[in-house]
Amino acid sequence: MVKELPKMQKNATDKNLKTAIENHLAETEVHVLRLEECFAALGKKAQAKKCDAMQWLLDEGKSIIEETEPGSVRDAGIIAAAQKVEHYGVATYGTLAAFAKVLKEKVCLKNLLATLKEEKKCDELLTKVADTNLNSKAK
Secondary structure: OOOOHHHHHHHOOOHHHHHHHHHHHHHHHHHHHHHHHHHHHOOOOOOOOOOHHHHHHHHHHHHHHHHOOOOHHHHHHHHHHHHHHHHHHHHHHHHHHHHHHHOOOHHHHHHHHHHHHHHHHHHHHHHHHHHHHHHHHHO
16 A cells, blocks of 8 residues: 555545545554554564555556546545445455454454544545546546
8 A cells, every 4th residue: 555555646646635635645654553552462573465455456556547547537536446445445444453352452442443434534535525526527
């Protein structure tokens, strides 16, 4: 995500969408730090691993950018792709938080719930951006 969000921002034309992506990039960088803290709390070394499902979602977003012209249609497509990514993140962080709760891993639970909250907030913001005439312009 840290690599892909700047590409989405660069290809977006709507000012509010660009700002939302920029803000979420900063949050995503914090999400990485939180995950590293979780691994440390578990006595494990954090290692990046490719997630095939996330890669597929990101590839879909790239396709939308490649297949559309700059403007409201592309922006609506970027929002659609980004929301799919956010929903996947919400599902993942929610599940991990439930596991951390059962395992009584307090540091992990705190970090995962904070990230889950931010992922949900980002999804809501993307919906608001789409609803502020962007989808109507794309029609």
